[in-house]
Amino acid sequence: MAYQHTIRNKVYSFRDLKDVMAKATPFRTGDALAGICADSYEERVAAQMTLADIPLKNFLNEALVPYEDDEVTRLIIDSHDAAAFEPISHLTIGELRDWLLSDEADGKILEGLKWAITPEMTAAVSKLMRNQDLIAVAKKCAVITRFRNTIGLRGHFSTRLQPNHPTDDPKGIAASMIDGLLYGSGDAVIGINPATDSPAAVTNLLNLIDTLRLQFDIPTQSCVLSHVTTTIGLINSGAPVDLCFQSIAGTQKSNASFGIDLKILDEAYDATLSLNRGTVGNNVMYFETGQGSALSANAHHGIDQQTCEARAYAVARKYNPLLVNTVVGFIGPEYLYDGKQIIRAALEDHFCGKLLGLPMGVDVCYTNHAEADSDDMDNLLTLLGVAGCNFVMGIPGSDDIMLSYQSTSFHDALYLRKVLGLRPAPEFAAWLLKQGITDVQGKLAHTQNMSKLIEHLF
Amino acid sequence: MKDLSKKITDPWESLKEFTAARIAMGRVGSSIPLKQSLEFKLAHAHARDAVYSVLDVDGLLESIKTFGLPRLKLHSQAENRHQYLQRPDYGRLLDDASVLLINESAYPCDICIIIADGLSATAINENAIPLLDALLPLLRYKLSPICLAEQARVGLSDHIAHGLQAQLCIMLIGERPGLSSADSIGAYLTYNPQPGLTDEMRNCVSNIRPEGLPFDQAAQKIFYLVQEAFRLQLSGVNLKDNSGLLDG
Structure with a gap:
């Protein structure tokens, strides 16, 4: 249905719900590239005012991509919990924003609503929120997941150790892995982006991490970020797969461009669960997302990139993931131009994911052709720490020499833990202490016993 | 203040031969030392200048x-x-x-x-x-x-x-x-x-x-x-x- 709003005798008309949402979105280059953003500052606020008055119920009746055409839409509609929705069913998007910020809406109540609120509703409400609103509400939502340790507890902050190497050289990867562990990184996962997706190469990398983990009894999990079909094959061949990784997006067509659908993910989830390798829990999936992927696959259906992203979270939460990582600044300036847009997008993604019950982490990152630098990343990292983000990346000196972009360093995570009083996952923190890597306060020890680690790997 | 240079070097610097990654950077407190910080900035400056080169x-x-x-x-x-x-x-x-x-x-x-x-x-x-x-x-x-x-x-x-x-x-x-x-x-x-x-x-x-x-x-x-x-x-x-x- 069409919507409209009048400001000083000027009538702003919006074709349908996705048009209102696109035009209400804070400016970012990707929506301009798609030709769907507001034409003026006034039109943007008019769209936001329009959106504020739209009842939540409309989102259940007006699918942004038709139910018949898109399995992500079907997943969203079919998994909606009407009974849990009842208490908020009378609200508009604007009233939801005010209520989310009220003291009444505490973490427990929000947790009970995670299947009552659809991704599109979270996206819509986020467009009416300032950055501090996104932080304040996300902070209320603790999402805790477990495999060999416990991630997402209040007062804790984890990192994915990302020891990538351009040619997957085992010694090169091992050197970065040791560096990271000795800097207290790796409790979310030790996760490698492989240079090639060949099963043999991926198996070698899995074995490399797994033998280190077993030898030193490290309470963490490993992952080589190969395509889900590769991982299924590896599971069948007996490789030590802890977590199953996949990049996902918010429309069926964009997932098809990744070579996946829900059926393949179902199969991968079941296969990984069947290995039963977790010790304290069985969250076995690791998903990566990022605004702009649907547009870049020409599969956005005229929906703004942030709403497409929120729809990807519907896919993620079907599989009770251990980790969901929005790789926010990797895609480039044609989607998120500068530090301001990257920061805003990261806070939106973190908020939407948390409200939908996901263990959100953020790859706080930028490419060299974006208008961003390490100061912007420091700002974002700090904001995410305040917002209660579950994890970020840990990369030697911020410089990923395989993917050629800049993310957060091991030192960055230590900074955040220090200024906000955060600790790693408790099991991992105990291991760091036992190894003499940190002291009882969680600070890095001056003399570290690392000779055994090096002997093991070199 | 008897020792103004508080940089702590990492005892695993020898591992640098195995990778071009920025490992064993050392630290001041838990932060990156200035020399390494400026080296990183210089590399980024070269990349930025290249993007805007004519x-x-x-x-x-x-x-x-x-x-x-x-x-x-x-x-x-x-x-x-x-x-x-x-x-x-x-x-x-x-x-x-x-x-x-x-x-x-x-x-x-x-x-x-x-x-x-x-x-x-x-x-x-x-x-x-x-x-x-x-x-x-x-x-x-x-x-x-x-x-x-x-x-x-x-x-x-x-x-x-x-x-x-x-x-x-x-x-x-x-x-x-x-x-x-x-x-x-x-x-x-x-x-x-x-x-x-x-x-x-x-x-x-x-x-x-x-x-x-x-x-x-x-x-x-x-x-x-x-x-x-x-x-x-x-x-x-x-x-x-x-x-x-x-x-x-």
């Missing part, structure tokens, strides 16, 4: 003259770098003057060579001429005018080469700068170029620079792909780069 059009045209081929100076619809970065679609389309110029200069030919700024004009300014020096003597084909394209994306090559009636297109374009290399050229080969092609239809030889893939080797690799493209009458995912196998 093609040395006059110098390049002058150098190309020595190859004895006609030259064309072309421009995409992206008016400036700011727009280029935000609108990749504009960088894939020719501006009106370039379309006219191409129409006037077209004749049936085998290969169209395009030199384009891409995301690092620095790469082209420094490395395009030595690469052409190595490549052109190998190409005993009928060539179109050599084109110099500003604010260009890879997709622009389809419009240029199609307009110039070339069977095959080679675009030498500045690659997105990394922290360790701001001067890499990528060579994109497209057989039967025409507007609307996607990247699966192309072959790419990447990281061409003195410290990466040296010019002679890059030229040999490109030449191999050119021969194979003409033999098989295609380019892209079905044209495999087996040139390395010939050595073995």
